[in-house]
Amino acid sequence: MKDLLAQFNKAFESKARLNIMSVLMVNDAMSFNAFKELLGLTDGNLATHLRALEESGYVAVQKQFIGRKPNTTYSTTDAGRQAFADHLTALEEFIKNM
Secondary structure, eight states: OHHHHHTSOGGGOSHHHHHHHHHHHHSSOEEHHHHHHHHTOOHHHHHHHHHHHHHTTSEEEEEEEETTEEEEEEEEOHHHHHHHHHHHHHHHHHHHTO
16 A cells, blocks of 8 residues: 555645646646636635646746736646646555555
8 A cells, every 4th residue: 555655646635736737637728817716726825836836847837918918828748747647547546455
């Protein structure tokens, strides 16, 4: 069982980060405001979790202006997709062996 627990990715232990990655796995990209509305997180909380995922190399950030308004969108990196898939596999194996 310890071997299975060791396969969990600490970057995804937070409920917010698990939700963020789950959303990004089924969407090409998501704006900050769409995340905020969908997940019900505060600006600061969401920004902190997105920054942590970005620093881990799992999420890419694209900043642009639409008209005069800034728009920030997020997408998964290839490394992020693989790490999240591996994490889900580890969770499934853990549950199967309980």
